[in-house]
Amino acid sequence: MSKKKVWIDTDLSVGMKRYHREGYSDVDDGYAVLQLFKAENIEVTGISAVFGNTKIEDAYRLSQKMAAEYAPYKIAVFKGAAEQINLAEVKTNEAVAALAEALKKEPLHILAIGPATNIGILVLLYPELKSQIKEVVLVAGRRAADAYFKIGKPTSHHAPDLNFDLDNDAFRILFENNIKVVLCPFEISNKVWLTAKDLETLKTEDTGNIWLSEQSQPWLQQWIAGGETGFNPFDVLASHYLLAPEDLVMEELNAHLEIHTNDMLLETPEHNFKQYLICNTQPGFKVTYCYDVVSDYHQKLMNSLTKH
Structure with missing residues (x-):
């Protein structure tokens, strides 16, 4: 069986405390990476780190750790962008250069589960390699500006569309260059839950699973404190699409970049707006939009996480 060649671009933050507010950072990237490590039909050809859920130094360190300690075969890791694309002065980085070299050798699927910065830079600086990108799978998007990402019961806060919010231009670059884009937004990940029981199930003799289960405990407790019984493993829906797309329900929609009232500042009196990535049937950039699971x-x- 020929394996799907996948490059992972991630803002890993498993176990990290947040820098600018109380609490812990997301752990879901860790589930996506481990799932692809274990997948028999996937070959991870490289991992690049990007800023996002945490600082680039942390994402790079954790990417190195996961590749060195939990990957079943040798995977090279590269340090990528520390901030969003500056269109006035686009700079390359180690990760972009490495991904370019990999694409020169063979076509690749790209799992971009942080801001799409590294991929956007690549497309700008190496436009001749666009045809080598089979698809980019991203975690972003919504159907309407008021389709808020509600967290907690009752709703304790709205979550941002973080990957898109951190670098709107990177997404625009992918769309305007006709790269095939697959979106796994909050709409689908909000239908999947991992609980304390699931974290116990993960604690097999597999060292990666044990580490991820233990590091997920503070993250789980944050969600429980907000009234939930578990947490949404956002990024694992994107990795699952690459592993077994038949397990997701999807449709072809068109994407638009639109400006609306900032969903993070709805209670403030100021006139504060932001860009949104809206997907619907109106004319726009074609995307595959995943919205439900089997x-x-x-x-x-x-099963995909506990296999050895």
């Missing part, structure tokens, strides 16, 4: 998805997800 009925036995949770078991399929757990």
Whole structure:
């Protein structure tokens, strides 16, 4: 069986405390990376770190750790962008250069589960390699500006569309260059939950699973404190698309970059606006939009994470 060649671009922050506010950072990138490490039909050809959930130095360190300690084969890791694209002075980095070299050798699927900065820079600086990108799978988007990402029961806060919010231009570059884009937004990840029981199930003799389960405990407790019984493993829906797209429900829509009232500042009196990535049937940039999972998805997800 020929394996799907996948490059992972990630803002890993497993176990990290947040820098600018109380609490812990997302752990979901860790689930996506481990899932692809274990997938028999996937070959991870490289990992690049990007800023996002945490600082680039942390994402790079954690990417190195996961590749060195939990990957079943040798995977090179590269340090990428520390901030969003500056269109007035586009600079390359180690990760972009490495991804360019990899694409020169063979076509690749790209799992970009942080801001799309590294991929956007690549497309700007190496436009001749666009045809080598089979698809870019991203975690972003919504159907309407008021389709807020509600967290907690009752809703304790709105979550940002962080990957898009941190670098709007990177997404625009992908769309305007007709790169095939697959979106796994909050709409689908909000239908999948991991609980304390699931974290216990992960604690097999597999060292990567044990580490991820332990590092996920503070993250789980944050969600429980907000009234939930578990947490949404956002990025694992994107990795699952590459592993087994038949487990997701999707449709072809068109994407638009639109400006609306800032969903993070709805209670403030100031006139504050931001860009949104809106997907609907109006004319725009074609995307594959994943919005639901098959009925036995949770078991399929757990099986993919616990296989040795």
